[in-house]
Amino acid sequence: MGALLLLNPAAGNIAMAAPAEASIELPEAPAWGHFVDSYKNNTSVNMDVYSNPAIGVLSGFLDLWKPGSSWDNGTKLNSEVLDYNIQYVADLAESRTEEEEIAAYYDDRRNQTYGAADGLGSLADVYREKSGTYTTITSIPDDATTVKYSDGNGANKGGNSDSELGKMVDLIGTLRGNYASTNPAKNYYSYMRPWRWLDESVIVPTLVPARSSTPATDGGFPSGHTNASYLASLALAYAVPERFQELLTRASEMGNSRIVAGMHSPLDVMGGRVMATALAAATLADPDNAELKKAAYDQAHDILLKETGTAEDRFSDYEKNKEEFTERLTYGFAPIASTTKPMVVPKGAEVLLETRQPYLSAEQRREVLATTGLPSGYPVLDDPEGWGRLNLFAAADGYGAFNDDVTVTMDAYKGGFHAADSWRNDISGTGKLTKEGTGTLTLLGSNTYSGGTELNAGTLEGGSATAFGSGDVLNNGGTLTENVTGKWIIGGSFTQAAEGTLELNVASSDDVLEARGEVHANGTLEVNFTDDYKPGKGTITLISHDGNERTGQFVDVEINGLPSSYKARVVYQSDKILLKVTSSSDSSSDSDSDSDDSDSDSNSDSGSDSSNDTDNNGTEGPQAPETGVNPFQSNAVSxxxxxxxxxxxxxxxxxxxxxxxxxxxxxxxxxxxxxxxxxxxxxxxxxxxxxxxxxxxxxxxxxxxxxxxxxxxxxxxxxxxxxxxxxxxxxxxxxxxxxxxxxxxxxxxxxxxxxxxxxxxxxxxxxxxxxxxxxxxxxxxxxxxxxxxxxxxxxxxxxxxxxxxxxxxxxxxxxxxxxxxxxxxxxxxxxxxxxxxxxxxx
Incomplete structure (x- = not known):
């Protein structure tokens, strides 16, 4: 993370907010009970929507489909949605590439824990080696189109509890344990796989031998592979939150492979994700697993993350990850119900962000989930508790809105995300953000929140033009950092106390802080020239503001990154704060001034309309000496x-x-x-x-x-x-x-x-x-x-x-x-x- 400056909140702050923590109400318990309280009822003994929480959390499917008495006699209640669901598979079978078919084969035939490890990026192979996780499916046999190959004849390749990373292995095993089966739900909903709705031509040829010959026990909804892939990935994400979004993306990729394979439909995959999300939260929230999840996290950070891996990281592109994960949340289905129902957050769901946002309270993590969830109305996703609408990828990027005042305290000495984190979401709302503690929080979204921003300690970095929304910004005692290409906007007034530091990183002459309210300058101004930008001689606008809307000046100025042959100083004018850059060998321009512009207008040569100033020193002073030299410059005066x-x-x-x-x-x-x-x-x-x-x-x-x-x-x-x-x-x-x-x-x-x-x-x-x-x-x-x-x-x-x-x-x-x-x-x-x-x- 680099060296971190530890700062204490300054005494005598200009203002200090102490907002009450908002509360995200729990949804009422559905007929099957809150999932986190009843998840162990997901067994073959409980085979209806009232007693089995896994069946219950997917009960939105009953708006589309009425199960029959047999695997092949159910009734479509919404043909438009269900026909689109199957046609999606047919269309994908027509357009899939050879590379996608190969990936689908591996994701089908390998253990899902082995596959999920790809989300660890360069450490994937290190994890597999140190955890004893392996596969026997290392290539696609030539006769795979006629012979079914299994990973070690069905043996569990998910790792060894006695390995260096045994606690990580056990955490995955616990999440994928006795209460995680999709079979009760498959048997209850009795919805056929897409290749039974169509024909075997939609199946990837190398997977045709893997199809089941017993349709009564081979339902499509929900996808078991998707459920297992998400459970393994979420267990790894809890232990290695530094790869939270990458692991989620890998889980969504493995789910999507089931559609590519022709083995499952989009609704099957969506159901598998929803079920896994609830199961993961329930298992992680279970007090019986508290010691295990901590041990797994500690092993990951004491052993795994100290290694240097060489595996390919296929998930290093954040924007690509976000696009693919988001698309796979709804698979292009149009809403079939109201899209404006308030977001509800399931009981215990906040545990899913426990290690990813450890500096937030449990209630604040519920706020994050509430402000980043999907709109209502999508097929299958409107369960009573809200599991289907959770968007964990977006939640990892922080708040989606400040609906109430939010105080964030980050303590750098605790390391990890306590020391530094970034929020990429576009934050709306009327609330205020207050930053406390010695850590660094970076805001990267196109934010519109209007309640203002207050920095009392540590570092708050703006990484977008409107990072701090449309309100006032107050720096009482931390480092407010600009790291934006082009204009950086403070939508209201900017006030900095004596203990505050404003850090401007300038990579071009276009990098300007525009304050749309008043500017009250004090404390330290630090200007860093970055990205090899070397300004020429002249003036650079650092801060612009309305005319005569500034009071005070920065007490200390630090300028870094200029060549040694240059010098610079800050110049204050009525509507801007400039940096004047000169060569250290040049005589300085007469246009340099530390005073504000004057609007007075003289229309004759006889005087000035400016107000009186103070006298010089009240004495005449020494007369110029007599010399025998010409005192005038030959190129200027004769x-x-x-x-x-x-x-x-x-x-x-x-x-x-x-x-x-x-x-x-x-x-x-x-x-x-x-x-x-x-x-x-x-x-x-x-x-x-x-x-x-x-x-x-x-x-x-x-x-x-x-x-x-x-x-x-x-x-x-x-x-x-x-x-x-x-x-x-x-x-x-x-x-x-x-x-x-x-x-x-x-x-x-x-x-x-x-x-x-x-x-x-x-x-x-x-x-x-x-x-x-x-x-x-x-x-x-x-x-x-x-x-x-x-x-x-x-x-x-x-x-x-x-x-x-x-x-x-x-x-x-x-x-x-x-x-x-x-x-x-x-x-x-x-x-x-x-x-x-x-x-x-x-």
Whole structure:
């Protein structure tokens, strides 16, 4: 099962449900009594429907057929159904393949226990060897069409009680024991075999010698071979629940072989299955067999499952198994009665899932059987207790519906299915699922249950787009795992507490968690790149949600599976949570931001409609140092053009001042005055400057372009959202010089506030920070070494362009204020000694 992380339920859960366990009522006892209480009455002494439970459980056949006084004088009560039943055999005889005829011969002539072992897959031969189960029918003799061959002249080849797996042998023998015979029912119903209704031509040629010559004791309903095959398979499935569905499929295959052989009809086989299901449950529920069934399970796990087998596994295809088993439940019969009768679960039937779903209570296993049963109305299957409607293959895949709240507790230390299990059914209903315990439960169905999902411990994995239905999902303290190709949908709100972990396995850029309600983020986010998927540089959407429907952020982020040359970080926007992937050698994009998108819209170059932010640090900070180097990047800004622009601006001001009513003794007052005089920015019509208002990306682009003498250019074709923006020319100018770039979706988001980290990333493409960074950089407590803009922030600090707040942090994700923006730009200009000398003349 791999390593399992043992987690305890977290204290202080957001919510804790404690639903009462629902109750699946027992059906009333029929005339013959509950099968599990009366199964030992299946003897030749009890020969009517009132006293023999095996005859009674098949009494639905009396709606179709009235037994006569002899084997050949019964009466058809429903000719349509009975004619279809026999015609099915005739049609199959016309179309069966040589391979199917060979398989039918072996299933007829070999002991059913030997045949059932095929359901163990690769361990089939290991089981046979260690249990002493063998056959003498190893090939089909050339004269098999005229000579009857039996397995060891009728000797029991079902295994040795003294073998290494003797308890498994004894469990099969007990289920197939004294009370499992189909003869009383055959004799009571006196329904002929199909080849007697038709002729011997429907029999597989090699089995013609095996036909009985005494029709009075050779009834067709129910099939004895099918009964024995299911009993052997269900005994093995109890001991080896890891092969539960494979063994069931093998049993259904052996039953179907009886139709292929021409020896039985579909109704015969269906009756054999129903009878075996009831007999297996009764025997396993019998307290006298409690010690034996435990010993058989222990032998299987202590001995058999520790071996490595080499036999062919013909039942490794789950979808094929499911299709074939399901088709053989009803064999294409149309319902002949109401299809809406409520499902009833027989007394004691839950024992059939005892080892397959050991983490469920007995009552919960009854719920599983109730929500996975067949519809009512099919021929033979509507017995009073519900044995005929049980679908054990589907039941092994968990609940079919949450009709009430369901709490599942799985303890990994117990191993097996306690540690991990998968539910493949499409779960409906109005109930809620609560997962407790340290084990792992995986939901794989297209689920629609609406009561919500709560994870308190362990792991709950979603393996389909709608694994968690249509309700809210709450992770209080476990690991909620996504393992879906493409979109993964949470139908309601998603809330994760501090102790929770959200694990996203990303195999392509299409793997997105879509939350259709609110998102309340906390705890840990783990992103694993799987299936050799290596994303390129850019952004990947991890979680999408409605605009402004998120609160909180993940406290810890773990990213696994990226090449060492890449780095990534989480970016929060108003309607999604992104992963930004960059090369560790690249300068990070100015479009990276940890703040939400802003919907504010500026229609002039003079200000922003964003609300006021906090001041920087209340002080002016150090001035940029004088240097003897050209501080401008040669591919972006021309020093001569900047000098000329500054000269022209100084000449245009004529030494005049513009005062603002909201500047006063603001720490950035001197820088603001210089920026206004240089024409970098102006104030508002009411004589305010709004120094603490945030700056949009469009506004900052305009400031940079004006400050560094970049002429407006046509709107950049790189962006799909700037064509009609007031700053399109400035944005185009900076994009042309590769000073700015946009987002992976082709947008620039001009009205989004520019963060303090983005501000520095942009200026780093204008200035030669490598040459300017000569001082001691500040050590910011909130800028880690792997932060996308860490290098640019460190160099800008070393160059004296920026500083932090009073608590030694830099606040890289906070929107930049107007005062901070112009301060940085003036310091950048003054990093050139000639330009600084000019500005000092203002």
């Amino acid at each position: 020093r001569d053009e900047v000098l000329k622009a500054v000269n022209d601006a100084i000449a245009a001001t004529n030494g005049g001042d513009q005062s603002f009513s909201d500047i006063g003794d603001h720490w950035g007052g001197d820088f603001i005055a210089k920026a206004v005089k240089l024409g970098i920015i102006t104030g508002y019509e009411n004589d305010t400057f709004r120094p603490n208002a945030s700056v949009t990306r469009a506004e900052f682009a305009a400031m940079i372009a004006r400050a560094f003498a970049l002429e407006p250019q046509p709107a950049s074709a790189d962006f799909n959202d700037t064509g009609s923006n007031w700053a399109a020319g400035y944005i185009g100018a900076l994009a042309d010089k590769e000073i700015i770039n946009g987002y992976a979706d082709g947008s620039f988001k001009p009205n989004k506030p520019v963060s303090r980290a983005e501000m520095v990333a942009i200026i780093a493409r204008v200035l030669n920070l490598d040459a300017l960074a000569t001082g001691e950089p500040a050590s910011f407590t909130d800028v880690s070494g792997d932060y996308w803009a860490a290098n640019a922030i460190e160099q800008a600090s070393s160059a004296g362009l920026v500083q932090g707040t009073t608590d030694s942090s830099y606040a890289p994700n906070r929107p930049t204020t107007r005062a901070e923006a112009v301060t940085l730009i003036i310091r950048a200009l003054e990093s050139d000694s000639s330009i600084k000398a000019l500005i000092e003349r203002l």
